[in-house]
Amino acid sequence: MEIREEALPAPKAGEALVRGLASCVSQGTEMLLYKGEGPEPFDVSLGDTSVATYPRRYGYAWVGEVEEVGPGVAHPLGTRVFALAPHGDAHVLRASELKALPKAVPATRAVLAANLETAVTCAWDAEPNFGERCVVLGGGVVGTLVAWVLARSGTNVTLVERSATRRAAASALVPSARVITDAAPDGRADLVVEATGDPRVLDTAIAWAGFEARVVVASFYGARRAPVDLGNAFHRKRLTLRATQVSSLPPKLRPRWDMERRLDLVVDLLREERLDSLFGSPTDFDRAPQLYEELARQPDPSPAHTLLYR
Incomplete structure (x- = not known):
């Protein structure tokens, strides 16, 4: 694993520049990718199936703060949001991809939203x-x-x-x-x-x-x-x-439930403070390669591991 830098465009209409706060390593799935044990394509639900399984950006448990918005975006600056976005210290994302989070849920716990949906x-x-x-x-x-x-x-x-x-x-x-x-x-x-x-x-x-x-x-x-x-x-x-x-x-829930309603339920569940017991010590993003090395060989890891961006 390595960290690469790339320039981000200014947000266009319907988009927001979001600065990262934390993301969660999905240890089971990401270790398949890290160890070369993933299928081809790796995850058809999270992007273009023509993208190679490796190397690629990955991750889907990311929390950030809205820093800049394009026309037509209702999220105020400073809004904390969850997104199914790869690890990284910033993203330009469509506003429809962002889920606003209540202030009562810290960013380091909100990264569990994807796993809790599962x-x-x-x-x-x-x-x-x-x-x-x-x-x-x-x-x-x-x-x-x-x-x-x-x-x-x-x-x-x-x-x-x-x-x-x-x-x-x-x-x-x-x-x-x-x-x-x-x-x-x-x-x-x-x-x-x-x-x-x-x-x-x-x-x-x-x-x-x-x-x-x-x-x-x-x-x-x-x-x-x-x-x-x-x-x-x-x-x-x-x-x-x-x-x-x-x-x-x-299928039996589809007449009444959609993805948005499920995520609303998950955000409400994230208010439970005992969820914090799942996390090991957080890791600064610049040490992400070392974290993955440790997870690949560590026999007794904590259930959840967080990358911090500030």
Whole structure:
């Protein structure tokens, strides 16, 4: 990874120059890119599919402050905004790409908006019922946020995560959850969410699931492949295996929900101060290459990592 400088144009009609405050490294997805394990094209939802998978700019959890606007932009100067924009200390963006943030939500927490949208969508796709037993495999930022949303939905959550640092963060955010290092799957869960990023864990997810339970895959595996045993327990227990993905809404919600309403919900959820427990120490942007090196080799990282621009 390297930091490159480029000139930015003046904002045109409907555009704003936004100066960066913070952005969040989406560790699971970005490490696929960093390690060369991503598919080609890498992310069709965030840009031109003709752009090479690597090298390229990436990131989608960026918070900044409006510094200059073109004609027709309603955001006042100084407005703090969230955008699905790559890491960088400034962007010229269309006003329609900016989500104004309340002053009560600090920029360093607001960077969770993209991951929280993923977690909310995962919970919608999982269709939790009050009182159900839910098992979340993986305590990264998405897995822990999914556990939090499911617990708020009235389910009994068990989160399985080997990292002591991540278990501590999950316990702080979701005190009602049972947070464990590992356990023999008991085959009693009504719902299992696989959020480790490792396709080999799908067999474990199937083992946790009870009869006619749902197994929801929140992980993005990229180019990673693993054999999955669908020949015995999966078949006999009549399990449902479901993918969840943030770039579209569940069909049953589409008559009433759109992306803007979902983001409004997420911004409201970001008022929860306990979300700050997910973050490790922030990193200045000029040290971003070193941060990625550390994340690639660190065995026990915090769930979320923030780049600071001022």
